[in-house]
Amino acid sequence: MTNPSENLYAAREPIFPKRVYGKFRNLKWVVMLVTLGIYYITPWIRWDRGPNLPDQAVLVDLAGRRFYFFWIEIWPHEFYFVAGLLIMAGLGLFLFTSALGRVWCGYTCPQTVWTDLFILVERWIEGDRNARLRLHRANWSFAKARLRVTKWVVWALIALATGGAWVFYFADAPTLAAQFLSLSAPYVAWVTVGILAATTFVFGGFMREQVCIYMCPWPRIQGAMMDDDTLTVAYRDWRGEPRGKARDSTAGDCVDCMACVNVCPMGIDIRDGQQMECITCAL
Numbered sequence: 001m002t003n004p005s006e007n008l009y010a011a012r013e014p015i016f017p018k019r020v021y022g023k024f025r026n027l028k029w030v031v032m033l034v035t036l037g038i039y040y041i042t043p044w045i046r047w048d049r050g051p052n053l054p055d056q057a058v059l060v061d062l063a064g065r066r067f068y069f070f071w072i073e074i075w076p077h078e079f080y081f082v083a084g085l086l087i088m089a090g091l092g093l094f095l096f097t098s099a100l101g102r103v104w105c106g107y108t109c110p111q112t113v114w115t116d117l118f119i120l121v122e123r124w125i126e127g128d129r130n131a132r133l134r135l136h137r138a139n140w141s142f143a144k145a146r147l148r149v150t151k152w153v154v155w156a157l158i159a160l161a162t163g164g165a166w167v168f169y170f171a172d173a174p175t176l177a178a179q180f181l182s183l184s185a186p187y188v189a190w191v192t193v194g195i196l197a198a199t200t201f202v203f204g205g206f207m208r209e210q211v212c213i214y215m216c217p218w219p220r221i222q223g224a225m226m227d228d229d230t231l232t233v234a235y236r237d238w239r240g241e242p243r244g245k246a247r248d249s250t251a252g253d254c255v256d257c258m259a260c261v262n263v264c265p266m267g268i269d270i271r272d273g274q275q276m277e278c279i280t281c282a283l
């Protein structure tokens, strides 16, 4: 039983993942480009359906109670098609997780993709791990404030673009964009963009792995689909321990170089005896 005096809240430890290189990282950059490209560009694709019908390829027309997806038009009483697609997507997710481990978390989950993008911006403005560590420990100065504000402004622009792209799926994108520019967009559009921009900014910029650890149900479900043979990026103590120099024939495989700890975006530190499974690095 939990001791009532025990503090169940652990303050977030800042994490400064070091940049990594390699084929899986390159694959992750490609996946990021493709997924973000699909998300931002799709509402702008036009699709000629004839007179008096919207020419937006993907459109959730709430007023007209229709969902347009390229050549497909779904009416409310046909929504079971969408339900069926969602069930198939869920089963596909289970299949990929069982066969390949946490590929969803590592490559395609929106939380991963946007966090990765925000870290990219952070690294671009503040430098790699060591520079960011130095900046974090430094006292506030004009130089530190300038870097921090620049980063937050770029994050805010990305967050705004993210919230903005979402509402374009629910209205004719060029018309709504013109309304935003002339400040005549509907109230609900402003509120939706505001909420999504704020959550993107906070989740991608500040909460990051906290969303995975505390808010997301998926890691709990995945535990039921994995065994010792599942492909995962994880520290396996039976293989790594006892740590030591590579030439020591009695030592395990871990040479204690700290490379995995320094690049881990989840902040996992195996020196603390943590044997947690790495969630999002997909190295």
Ligand code: SF4
Pocket (backbone or CB within 6 Å): 104, 105, 106, 109, 110, 111, 112, 211, 212, 213, 216, 217, 218, 219, 279, 280
């Ligand atoms: S744990 Fe949840 S939020 Fe985190 S990457 Fe996986 S699915 Fe996404």
